[in-house]
Amino acid sequence: MKRLWIALLAGVAGVAVAAQPGRRSVSLLVVGGTVITQNATHAVLSPGAIAVDGTDVVEVGAPDALAARYQARETVDARDAVVLPGLVNTHTHAPMVMYRGLADDLALMDWLQKYIFPAEAKTVSPELVRTGTKLAALEMIESGTTTFADMYYFEEEIARTTVEAGLRAVLGETIVQFPAPDAKIPAESLARAERFIKEFKDNGLVVPAVAPHALYTNDRASLVATAELGRRLGAPVLIHFAETEDEVRIAREQHNMTPTAYLESIGFWGPRTLGAHGIWVTDDDIRILQRRGVGVSHNPESNMKLASGAAPVTKYLAAGVALGLGTDGAASNNDLDMFEAMRQASFLAKHATRDPTAVPAQTALDLATIGGARALGMEKLIGSIEPGKRADIVTVAMRAPRQTPMYDPVSHLVYVTRGDDVRTTIVNGRILMKDRQVRTLDRTAVIADANRLAARVRDAVGR
Numbered sequence: 001m002k003r004l005w006i007a008l009l010a011g012v013a014g015v016a017v018a019a020q021p022g023r024r025s026v027s028l029l030v031v032g033g034t035v036i037t038q039n040a041t042h043a044v045l046s047p048g049a050i051a052v053d054g055t056d057v058v059e060v061g062a063p064d065a066l067a068a069r070y071q072a073r074e075t076v077d078a079r080d081a082v083v084l085p086g087l088v089n090t091h092t093h094a095p096m097v098m099y100r101g102l103a104d105d106l107a108l109m110d111w112l113q114k115y116i117f118p119a120e121a122k123t124v125s126p127e128l129v130r131t132g133t134k135l136a137a138l139e140m141i142e143s144g145t146t147t148f149a150d151m152y153y154f155e156e157e158i159a160r161t162t163v164e165a166g167l168r169a170v171l172g173e174t175i176v177q178f179p180a181p182d183a184k185i186p187a188e189s190l191a192r193a194e195r196f197i198k199e200f201k202d203n204g205l206v207v208p209a210v211a212p213h214a215l216y217t218n219d220r221a222s223l224v225a226t227a228e229l230g231r232r233l234g235a236p237v238l239i240h241f242a243e244t245e246d247e248v249r250i251a252r253e254q255h256n257m258t259p260t261a262y263l264e265s266i267g268f269w270g271p272r273t274l275g276a277h278g279i280w281v282t283d284d285d286i287r288i289l290q291r292r293g294v295g296v297s298h299n300p301e302s303n304m305k306l307a308s309g310a311a312p313v314t315k316y317l318a319a320g321v322a323l324g325l326g327t328d329g330a331a332s333n334n335d336l337d338m339f340e341a342m343r344q345a346s347f348l349a350k351h352a353t354r355d356p357t358a359v360p361a362q363t364a365l366d367l368a369t370i371g372g373a374r375a376l377g378m379e380k381l382i383g384s385i386e387p388g389k390r391a392d393i394v395t396v397a398m399r400a401p402r403q404t405p406m407y408d409p410v411s412h413l414v415y416v417t418r419g420d421d422v423r424t425t426i427v428n429g430r431i432l433m434k435d436r437q438v439r440t441l442d443r444t445a446v447i448a449d450a451n452r453l454a455a456r457v458r459d460a461v462g463r
């Protein structure tokens, strides 16, 4: 209640100073609420305010102080809300929302080889990728994700849709050994990836990348070629690695090494590589990843659903590996809600180590914000609310019975918040959703298009 009164008084002060001359004109003010900055000192302002001009955060401070200094063209009222940096989903396959619930309750190899790869061979098209990405973007905007890292096909379609939706993304064109939906042979995929990277290289929202699917779907030559392509063009390289015990067994049989050590032996790892999963790693593997500056994406929900295992999160963090959090594609999760991913990251770590202090709420929030930014090599731009960084900000309503009372906002973000509690989503200083009204996509049309295409998927796979 005290907080509310302070916020109300600040609001009154804001009105009182509205007529003062000499205030700097900015594009946006986010006013009131508890601002969780996620900066180096984990500063929390309650109540707080954020001034944004163009794409960047200009100042973070007390509401009355900022109201006295800035005049904004638009204001977001965040009273009774928690304000935090937009969430960073470090691993997904956005268009796979079109396969949500198509094949559940299977192990990774069965799921991939008997269901997902065949369904993709029959149904992936530029249209499905476009429609799926719109649906995924809608879900991400509505649940507070502002940046996502993607690995899929027709990545140029995903890039165009991402820019249209206003989200930020690292998008990796997938390379596999077998005929892919958008290329017959790896060389063709590589040529596609090169064209894609050059086309989107200077985009303000999209970072183009190349994505060899995994060790078990690529030979040595194409793994080396993708790493070289990434290095030559200064682009990130995304891969799945050490996801299952089977993958480790095969790598040991074929190369007498773990997947991580094999990728090291061919010069694959570097500071711009991001490995997803990294469950079955040895202490030596973790040292390799740390030494090479590799980002690792932890995907607790996908890993639990496919019974792949539990990544050694605590060991990664102790070793100083840049660790982020991801949902994986919606076909193995089955949603893109990063709040749920935070909660499950915390629970899975506690369960797997039988240590209730493993991955506390603050650590889970770090993984989903500044940790993800570090894993993607974007920590100077995003991951916290600080002057000079891009204004990627979300507000979360905290008035539901389930959220009452609130002693600790960080605890609430991780342990009781759902994606649906997000009220406002801002990316690059642009409001994509305000009071749950998405401005960049036509919600009704996106859902109708997805349902229409799903009927074709159903026919194609005989469901």
Ligand SMILES: [Zn+2]
Residues within 6 Å of the ligand: 091, 092, 093, 240, 276, 328, 329
């Ligand atoms: Zn994946």
